[in-house]
Amino acid sequence: MTGVTSGPMRQPDRGLVIALHCSGAGAAQWRQLGAALASGFTLRAPEHYGTPSTGPWTGEHAFNLADEAARTIALIDDSKEETIHLVGHSYGGGVALRVAMERPDRVASLSLYEPSAFHLLANLGVDGEAARAEIVGVMRACAEGVVTGDLRRAAAHFVNYWNGPGAWNELKDDVRAGLIRWLPKAVLDFRALLSEPTPLFAYRSFSFPVLVMRGEHAPNPTRLIADALWSVLTRVRAVTFAGAGHMGPLTHASAVNAAIIDHIVSATARCKQAA
DSSP states (O other), rough: OOSSSOSSSSTTTTTEEEEEEEOOOGGGHHHHHHHHOOOTTTOOOOOEEEETTTOOOOSOOOOHHHHHHHHHHHHHHHHHOSEEEEEEEHHHHHHHHHHHHHGGEEEEEEESSSOGGGGGGSSSSSHHHHHHHHHHHHHHHHHHHHHHSSSHHHHHHHHHHHOOOTTTHHHHHHHHHHHHHHHHHHHHHHHHHHOOOOGGGGGGOOOOOOOOEEEEEHHHHHHHHHHHHHOOSSEEEEEETTTTTTTHHHTTTHHHHHHHHHHHHHHHHHHHHHO
């Protein structure tokens, strides 16, 4: 599945759900979420640069999260829906945070699963600095693969870091080929996430409810980021999924999607009460 996905036929009093996928994935990541959404909600899953439907980054200037967020912001600006819910996983979560900062008045709820907002790590003490160094190491491995042309090895390193040792070998050949083609974009994603200027305290301004999820076995960087967001957000619900890791939206899709939908439905009900 590429480009934009749609859920069931919507009713005008429900709202628009915009779901942003993780690095190396695509709109198909949210297929089950779209199928599980109640009648009346519409799902849109815009794909990031580096996917076949969107194409490579233009190279006009140094890439940043604002560039990635622009597509979703345009979707929001063009929408006539009064109720808009943002969902993001990993890199998609980092992009969703940027979108929410730029259009806070249009967001009814935000659901994040281990957002890779790596820019926050530098201000999280000794543990944060160590986690940042860990992520920079993964970025450098990807960059070396681009420079040397050994994209396969770099892609395998990326996949095994986020999914666990041996995960690369378990992928189908066509999936591995797609990740190898996508790998150069990974370097841009890492850089954009690490260089995002928004400070942690700025997220305290969010007036809408935020669901921040992580897996029981989350890597240290995204575990620290989730914990930091839990501590600073004023209207936050924290959920940890037993047995899940960073790829919980895929490995534990039913449980994660149920939590997202519950959050969206609750936020929609509150919006109606306030109207």
